[in-house]
Amino acid sequence: MKPSGADNRLVLDGRPSTWAALADRAREARAGGPAGRLAVLADGHTAAFEAVGLHLATGTEMLIAAAARVDEELRAELRAAGFTLVPDDSGPLAAAHGPAGDGAAGHGGEPGRLWILTSGSTGRAKRVPHTLDSLATVGGEQPERTWLCPYSPGTYAWWQVVTLSLAVPGQHVVTVAPDALDAWPELAARHGVTAVSGTPTFWRQTLWRSGDELAALPLRQITLGGEPVDQAVLDRLRATFPAARISWIYASSEVGAAIAVHDGRAGFPVSWLDRDEPGRPRLAVDDGELVVTSGHAADGYGGAVRTGDRVEIVDGRVLITGRRDSDEINVGGTKVSAGMVRSVLLGHDKVRWVRVTGARGPLVGQIVSAEIVADAGVTEAELRTWAADRLADAAVPRRIRLLDAIPMKETLKSDV
Amino acid sequence: MPPEVDERITRDQVRDLMAQVLAHHGHTLPDDDATALRDIGFRSLDFSELALRVEDTIGRELNFDAPELRSISTVADVLDLLVALQDA
Numbered sequence: 005m006k007p008s009g010a011d012n013r014l015v016l017d018g019r020p021s022t023w024a025a026l027a028d029r030a031r032e033a034r035a036g037g038p039a040g041r042l043a044v045l046a047d048g049h050t051a052a053f054e055a056v057g058l059h060l061a062t063g064t065e066m067l068i069a070a071a072a073r074v075d076e077e078l079r080a081e082l083r084a085a086g087f088t089l090v091p092d093d094s095g096p097l098a099a100a101h102g103p104a105g106d107g108a109a110g111h112g113g114e115p116g117r118l119w120i121l122t123s124g125s126t127g128r129a130k131r132v133p134h135t136l137d138s139l140a141t142v143g144g145e146q147p148e149r150t151w152l153c154p155y156s157p158g159t160y161a162w163w164q165v166v167t168l169s170l171a172v173p174g175q176h177v178v179t180v181a182p183d184a185l186d187a188w189p190e191l192a193a194r195h196g197v198t199a200v201s202g203t204p205t206f207w208r209q210t211l212w213r214s215g216d217e218l219a220a221l222p223l224r225q226i227t228l229g230g231e232p233v234d235q236a237v238l239d240r241l242r243a244t245f246p247a248a249r250i251s252w253i254y255a256s257s258e259v260g261a262a263i264a265v266h267d268g269r270a271g272f273p274v275s276w277l278d279r280d281e282p283g284r285p286r287l288a289v290d291d292g293e294l295v296v297t298s299g300h301a302a303d304g305y306g307g308a309v310r311t312g313d314r315v316e317i318v319d320g321r322v323l324i325t326g327r328r329d330s331d332e333i334n335v336g337g338t339k340v341s342a343g344m345v346r347s348v349l350l351g352h353d354k355v356r357w358v359r360v361t362g363a364r365g366p367l368v369g370q371i372v373s374a375e376i377v378a379d380a381g382v383t384e385a386e387l388r389t390w391a392a393d394r395l396a397d398a399a400v401p402r403r404i405r406l407l408d409a410i411p412m413k414e415t416l417k418s419d420v
Numbered sequence: 421m422p423p424e425v426d427e428r429i430t431r432d433q434v435r436d437l438m439a440q441v442l443a444h445h446g447h448t449l450p451d452d453d454a455t456a457l458r459d460i461g462f463r464s465l466d467f468s469e470l471a472l473r474v475e476d477t478i479g480r481e482l483n484f485d486a487p488e489l490r491s492i493s494t495v496a497d498v499l500d501l502l503v504a505l506q507d508a
Contacts (some may be wrong), residue, residue, distance in 0.1 A: 371469060
């Protein structure tokens with residue numbers, strides 16, 4: 005079936021294409037039926053988009069991931085699960101187009117099935133089953149946009165950009181390779197990008213490193229997702245792009261895209277909790293944890309899903325502060341939210357990035373430790389005073405380390 | 421993780437770090453090491469911060485399983501303990 009966005013413009017590592025062209029090429033190269041069960045370990049966006057073209061043409065069961073994210077142990081697990089690794093086991097993607105059952109492991113494959121590797125931020129990466137339908141969360145008429153896609157191939161966020169472009173006419177995509185991320189505003193200007201989706205770390209790094217080039221872009225849509233979103237980064241983006249729509253999305257591979265907020269504020273209104281509305285996920289808080297019931301959930305994840313994300317309700321907003329198993333720092337029996345400390349530090353106008361963790365502390369169990377990237381001239385003492393004026397004593401970072409640059413992983417996250 | 425420097429720290433250096441910790445919270449470290457910690461507002465959190473600073477300086481973690489840990493009441497107790505823990 006030809007997707008609605010088949011003719012949308014794609015710029016893959018600088019080369020123009022369309023979904024229709026990718027699917028046609030896959031169809032022409034194909035020797036038989038669906039190619040078993042493929043794990044496409046892409047060395048770049050082009051290979052990953054070509055794999056989507058093959059899926060469109062044949063329905064081949066498929067997992068797509070950046071090759072760098074899949075270590076030898078994970079490759080062995082995939083083989084054991086019946087996946088043929090492309091290119092490791094089959095050579096290039098075109099060579100993997102054998103008749104059904106020709107895969108190295110002899111797995112016939114389930115037509116239409118797509119697998120996502122979770123980011124692994126909570127431990128080992130795991131496979132989550134989806135389809136193009138379950139991944140496509142945006143439909144209907146949308147303003148024409150040219151999207152920059154900086155996400156790592158095969159991640160849930162990457163699929164969000166891909167399925168938006170597949171499902172909605174006028175949603176074009178320009179990819180940016182990981183090694184070109186530092187200069188993405190220049191690439192975006194060259195290809196007429198008007199919408200960008202990235203993690204808060206991605207945006208923070210760009211504002212810090214390339215603020216002038218960023219401000220010159222004609223962005224109409226700015227999207228944040230993949231990590232907790234704080235008010236400071238939203239405010240900075242609003243100041244840079246007064247007329248753009250700024251959205252933050254709460255999504256995970258398991259529950260799908262569950263929350264979309266467009267009012268420029270961190271968190272979502274408390275009135276959205278325990279609300280049953282057709283077509284919208286049901287949101288609830290149980291023992292400080294966000295619980296989501298979503299129609300976009302992965303197969304097998306129906307019903308109420310405990311997300312593992314910790315929330316706090318402040319001034320009528322539900323703030324997602326971080327992972328439940330890592331957000332809480334126990335300082336001598338006082339529970340401190342790392343996310344809340346981080347939020348306060350990010351409120352300093354010269355602070356660009358913060359990671360807050362619990363460090364081992366004799367007598368008190370843990371003490372709050374912060375790594376910070378800030379403008380030149382900002383001192384540890386200044387940041388300590390800033391925190392002390394706004395936080396309870398136990399929550400004030402007792403160790404502050406000033407870093408030279410924002411650490412960002414290939415997933416555009418920084419484990420904050 | 422602390423830097424891989426694996427140095428030793430002297431009692432005077434620990435004293436300097438202790439003075440810095442107190443200064444951050446508006447207190448001054450007196451010259452007399454017999455001064456009680458409660459008199460200068462040096463609490464468990466401050467001790468933990470000082471211990472981290474020592475660890476960062478020597479490049480390794482201290483072993484806090486020593487029984488003396490719960491019997492520190494003076495400035496001298498803190499300085500002696502942190503110096504001794506380097507060899508624990």
